[in-house]
Amino acid sequence: MAQDPIRQQRAAARRNQILDGAARVFAEKGFHRASTREIARAAGVSEGTIYNYFDSKAGLVVGLMTRLAEVESLGDELSDTMPGDIREFFVATFRRRFARLASQEKLFRAVLPEVLVDPELRETFHQQYVLRIAGLLEQYLQAQVAAGRMRPVDVPLAVRSLQGMFVGLLVLRIFGDETTRQGWDDLPEVLATLILDGLRLPREDEEVAQ
Amino acid sequence: MAQDPIRQQRAAARRNQILDGAARVFAEKGFHRASTREIARAAGVSEGTIYNYFDSKAGLVVGLMTRLAEVESLGDELSDTMPGDIREFFVATFRRRFARLASQEKLFRAVLPEVLVDPELRETFHQQYVLRIAGLLEQYLQAQVAAGRMRPVDVPLAVRSLQGMFVGLLVLRIFGDETTRQGWDDLPEVLATLILDGLRLPREDEEVAQ
Amino acid sequence: MAQDPIRQQRAAARRNQILDGAARVFAEKGFHRASTREIARAAGVSEGTIYNYFDSKAGLVVGLMTRLAEVESLGDELSDTMPGDIREFFVATFRRRFARLASQEKLFRAVLPEVLVDPELRETFHQQYVLRIAGLLEQYLQAQVAAGRMRPVDVPLAVRSLQGMFVGLLVLRIFGDETTRQGWDDLPEVLATLILDGLRLPREDEEVAQ
Amino acid sequence: MAQDPIRQQRAAARRNQILDGAARVFAEKGFHRASTREIARAAGVSEGTIYNYFDSKAGLVVGLMTRLAEVESLGDELSDTMPGDIREFFVATFRRRFARLASQEKLFRAVLPEVLVDPELRETFHQQYVLRIAGLLEQYLQAQVAAGRMRPVDVPLAVRSLQGMFVGLLVLRIFGDETTRQGWDDLPEVLATLILDGLRLPREDEEVAQ
DNA sequence: CATGAATGAGCCTTCATTCAT
DNA sequence: AATGAATGAAGGCTCATTCAT
Known part of the structure; x- marks a missing residue:
């Protein structure tokens, strides 16, 4: 379908949006003291959405790296x-x-x-x-x-x-x-x-x- | 009292005993994944005893340092x-x-x-x-x-x-x-x-x- | 969104459900001898859920009052x-x-x-x-x-x-x-x-x- | 033995000493937030001594009353x-x-x-x-x-x-x-x-x- | 009698993860 | 694809009580 590239682009944008939030919170509090709730808020998404793009909290670190x-x-x-x-x-x-x-x-x-x-x-x-x-x-x-x-x-x-x-x-x-x-x-x-x-x-x- | 130095010595021994346990568990699992319960077990004392010698889990790190x-x-x-x-x-x-x-x-x-x-x-x-x-x-x-x-x-x-x-x-x-x-x-x-x-x-x- | 009032209603119901449980256990055991676990069980929710609706155990008393x-x-x-x-x-x-x-x-x-x-x-x-x-x-x-x-x-x-x-x-x-x-x-x-x-x-x- | 009355007097004095400490700490923190350690300190005795004169922490309240x-x-x-x-x-x-x-x-x-x-x-x-x-x-x-x-x-x-x-x-x-x-x-x-x-x-x- | 170190059960609370909507 | 309420395991820590000295 022709939508595929569009979807992929949107997905990539979401990923980055989440990673930006994670980076911000991680930077401020460190990995363990950063809660997914806070990351979600910082990224402007819901907690559930994070798990649509990353396997786990640790996955965020992999993504950042x-x-x-x-x-x-x-x-x-x-x-x-x-x-x-x-x-x-x-x-x-x-x-x-x-x-x-x-x-x-x-x-x-x-x-x-x-x-x-x-x-x-x-x-x-x-x-x-x-x-x-x-x-x-x-x-x-x-x-x-x-x-x-x-x-x-x-x-x-x-x-x-x-x-x-x-x-x-x-x-x-x-x-x-x-x-x-x-x-x-x-x-x-x-x-x-x-x-x-x-x-x-x-x-x-x-x-x-x- | 003549017991004071003995007391102190015993206390210092306990401290080191606990720090040894903490070092072992920290080394294996890292700070956050190490539970006080496990540290206590590794040190051969009860969890409560840890807190007779250290303020908190973080205090163990200070002690180690x-x-x-x-x-x-x-x-x-x-x-x-x-x-x-x-x-x-x-x-x-x-x-x-x-x-x-x-x-x-x-x-x-x-x-x-x-x-x-x-x-x-x-x-x-x-x-x-x-x-x-x-x-x-x-x-x-x-x-x-x-x-x-x-x-x-x-x-x-x-x-x-x-x-x-x-x-x-x-x-x-x-x-x-x-x-x-x-x-x-x-x-x-x-x-x-x-x-x-x-x-x-x-x-x-x-x-x-x- | 049309769901907002529904949400709010459900949330209010949950709050009351929890307060009812808390009232029951508090009445029976007093504040300090009542454990959040027991309150949760009495309210028919999980312990975690209590904290989605109240800040702390003391918050339950405020809520009741x-x-x-x-x-x-x-x-x-x-x-x-x-x-x-x-x-x-x-x-x-x-x-x-x-x-x-x-x-x-x-x-x-x-x-x-x-x-x-x-x-x-x-x-x-x-x-x-x-x-x-x-x-x-x-x-x-x-x-x-x-x-x-x-x-x-x-x-x-x-x-x-x-x-x-x-x-x-x-x-x-x-x-x-x-x-x-x-x-x-x-x-x-x-x-x-x-x-x-x-x-x-x-x-x-x-x-x-x- | 002739010491009995003296002993009793000393014991009564200790009891009162402990109750005074308990009263002070209870008054300041309430029953549950008062720890026996603190009571002992306030009374100028060791924690163990408290239990030589009272059955339990609750016993202190009975004594006070x-x-x-x-x-x-x-x-x-x-x-x-x-x-x-x-x-x-x-x-x-x-x-x-x-x-x-x-x-x-x-x-x-x-x-x-x-x-x-x-x-x-x-x-x-x-x-x-x-x-x-x-x-x-x-x-x-x-x-x-x-x-x-x-x-x-x-x-x-x-x-x-x-x-x-x-x-x-x-x-x-x-x-x-x-x-x-x-x-x-x-x-x-x-x-x-x-x-x-x-x-x-x-x-x-x-x-x-x- | 006095001590206080040791105990360990139990507590409140947090939080990553899931899933029905 | 997004949501966020619900979960419940797990954690750090406190503290009344005991007991060897």
Whole structure:
């Protein structure tokens, strides 16, 4: 029938409408303290309707994560930047990631706990989020290493370290750490220096460690 | 009365007994899915007894965190190492932290979510854990910078980045990320390189970025 | 929508159904010894349903009180009687009040204790019950005093004394006092004499006290 | 043993100490919301000790009532007054009762509810309190009637009405009724007029109702 | 006699989920 | 497809009472 695409569109709109409500309530109260009643109210639908689009309350989290991952167009981010200057690339990328993270802080704060606890969600999130981004970063780093522009480190682990740093700094932010929060905009620069140049300064009587 | 110290000792033992039970159940099921009944059973006491020692279920998390922080003798860790070689120091310190984190993975997985969600817990954890460790690290880094052995970065932010990396890598571990999990023992070395020397290799026709 | 009034009617019916159950159990066991589970069973609904219609267990008492007050059409009672003969008016009014009180004895026995203890309930009951009836009685007495048919006493206090007597006699009844219980039907007459004519007989050698 | 009387005295002192604590806590929170722990603390003893002197929490109420009744020396009150002037006697007696009631308001508020609800307490209270006072009042009234100084009403019912009025006015006071509370000191006079002379004023063209 | 830690039954309330309309 | 009333299991927590010390 010709109505199919229309229906699908309407259904997708409803889904999103519900997810928006869920995101709002989850962000404010956390997963467990958010009731389906409140989510329904926030989404402007009835409780029953939620269950027409999602299997369960946990299904809402899956939906949110999936949507999060769909929206992430990391590939673009990475390729958007001219690969010319490494530092500029790093800083720009970091800056974008940090802006993203900050804007989703509340949602992360709400969803992360449940993701940490629920094995299935954990798996989904890991696949759709961690591995996807890791893959892209690995490609980039690998290329740099191959080109002799970067130290031949264990690329996957280095990437994990980077990702970890992002996640961890977000966690610190969530903890309310003032230093992290106020320095958020400076972090891309600091990180770039840290990651690219390292902390160590060669003593004068030493050779530059390469 | 001579019984006072005995009383206190017995009370402390009970507290720990209860916390052990709580840790076990929290680790297995997470905070919200763990019922006080189950915790009581795991601890070998009655439900009522729990409330003779803790204000509420959330109080158990506070207790666990506090105990965690008490056990942490980071000061020793830092000073134990000869400050001779910076890299050795970093690697050794990282190794110890990573061992610690890994051994407490389950507990973290159980407690972290609730800490993220509950504002009061967040504050407590931040004070007792994040800031305490941050302070020690800052001292160390600052000294190195002052001695001209390290690049004059924004020390507090650099420290947060380090801490974030620890936390974040633990989170990746919790996500079940195979790369992180299998590379756990190699991470201290990778991180040391990353943090101390940086990724970038100077091209021959370039100046050393500072 | 045309369903709204139907909905409302059904909801009102449910409310009453629940209140009936609550009244039954409260009357039998008193407020505190009545469990919501038992109330639910007595009302023929689930425990959860109670909370769809009332905020809390205490809310049931409020509901009962309100319903009690709504049913009371004291105004009619007062005006129904011909104002012709004062004594007849008193006796008739008393008789009606006493019949009312007796029929609600159990409910009062169940609700009064909680009303006495809970400040909020106390206030509500005072407003909806005591003051409403007091106002009507005051009007009546005031009119009689103004007409010179009654002694110019402190009307509000006299009314409180009357109300107190009703309440107090009900309490004695609840205590199981046999004299009160068996004399219940005679009390209107006795009270009328007491209140209208007083106990004192003038000695022959004295003036009539006024 | 010679210690018996000493022991008994000490035991009685403890009992009273506990009852004082109970009275304080009951008065503040009501019977059900008062915990034995709090009572113990208020009495300066341990929870266990309470159970060495009383069977149960309800036993405390029995104890309080009994002590209340013991302290009441109504006989003295009644005989203290010169039987000369009836009105003076009534006013003086009322005044004393009202002062008593007011001073015990809180305790009544706390104990009455439980007395109303618990059949056993009800019986005890009725015997020790209601009937004892009723008996004394009946004697007095009966004598007055016999002496031709009072109208030959149904004495027991009249007495119940009086008692009811006391109880009822106390209840109104407890409800927080401002009129009752502020007029408390005037009530003895108002009541005396009400009870002795009645409200009705004879019209000039009528005979004095007898 | 006094203590107070331990008990565990039982309570009120919440909430995800279902289903008749 | 939407609704929202009804459900009832489950949960955290309180507290009167006991008993070993």
